[in-house]
Amino acid sequence: MTTNEIYDVLTDAISAIIPDEWTIVRLNAQFLSDGLDLELDGHYLTPTGELEVLSTDFPEEATEAVQELYLHRKTAGEPPANRLQIDLTAQGQFTVEFSWDQEIQDEDDHFSKGGTAKEWIAIREAKYGPIDDQASE
Template structure:
């Protein structure tokens, strides 16, 4: 089991590795529900052009890391979240925001019953 800090480092390392060119800042959006995790992201290169992060190149272990992060951070059920946004700069500044999207949850729940 990884710690929260180790998971944060894994997220940052995956972003940095996949970008593969000089860049200024990146944003990664994460959605999770049950055992499903999805990623979308973009970064700004040095000319501030926005480019997609090829999340398909992330290490598969990162999915399990996100599920572990979710388990750790929602253990007391007062901090529930199903979406998160990571902000990372090329200088290494990292922040992560968590949120609960009831509409997203309801839609997934509805589709799972069809």
């Protein structure tokens, strides 16, 4: 699938899942287990400017398209990324931004080695600080 075909699949899936008119959508993806696992969330704006939560109950074809976008980047030799942000307008314009988040990778590594949530919280706070402190930054 080409990159443009991937965006077409995503545009169709987003249009089908949003019950109302929309102006712009932000879809966030986190890639875990070297892109094999995917977590999605997002928001969209209505024509009146209201921010709504985007359902992530996408058809399998759409989630596979996001994973394929990740693989395109990886096979092209681009720098590693485990976050993806896609902004898409109702007119079909889009921007894509890949980034690296070390905390996501550390968490993924911890749980893939059988670590527990209690252990991760202690490790995370020691390395990145208490969650409450980061929320105010």
